[in-house]
Amino acid sequence: MRLQIKGKNLDVSESIRSYAERKLEKLDRLVHDEARIEIELAVERNPSVADNQVAEVTVRLKGHTLRAREASRDMKASIDELVEKLLRQVREEREKKGAKRRTADKHLNGDAPAPPPVD
Numbered sequence: 001m002r003l004q005i006k007g008k009n010l011d012v013s014e015s016i017r018s019y020a021e022r023k024l025e026k027l028d029r030l031v032h033d034e035a036r037i038e039i040e041l042a043v044e045r046n047p048s049v050a051d052n053q054v055a056e057v058t059v060r061l062k063g064h065t066l067r068a069r070e071a072s073r074d075m076k077a078s079i080d081e082l083v084e085k086l087l088r089q090v091r092e093e094r095e096k097k098g099a100k101r102r103t104a105d106k107h108l109n110g111d112a113p114a115p116p117p118v119d
Contacts, residue, residue, distance in 0.1 A: 001028045001035045008042035016041065019076055020055075023083045027059075030090045036060040041075060055082045064093060 003024060005017050020039055027037070037059050044052040051071040055078040059066040066089045070082040 003037045005039045010043045020079050053078050055079050
């Protein structure tokens with residue numbers, strides 16, 4: 001897994017960088033080594049926006065791209081919520097892939113129900 005952390009309107013401190021890396025270790029177990037992950041941390045400068053600490057992530061997997069965005073008043077809270085969204089998306093992708101594989105195996109083994117007769 002290759003991780004890139006960028007800041008927009010913000011200098012990414014070492015503590016935030018290490019916090020994001022530590023949180024994304026959960027994701028490392030679910031994706032293969034060739035996955036590219038880009039995190040963009042930003043601060044919205046609009047005073048009418050209360051949740052101005054924004055975290056966005058793009059995960060480029062083999063054949064898929066996953067994106068998530070989260071905003072809150074605290075950058076660490078944004079990162080936490082972002083990681084939860086991303087983990088859910090990765091699990092859903094894995095379940096889809098597993099379901100397709102099981103369906104294909106049934107058809108190859110002949111376990112699938114026969115199609116209805118055509119009159």
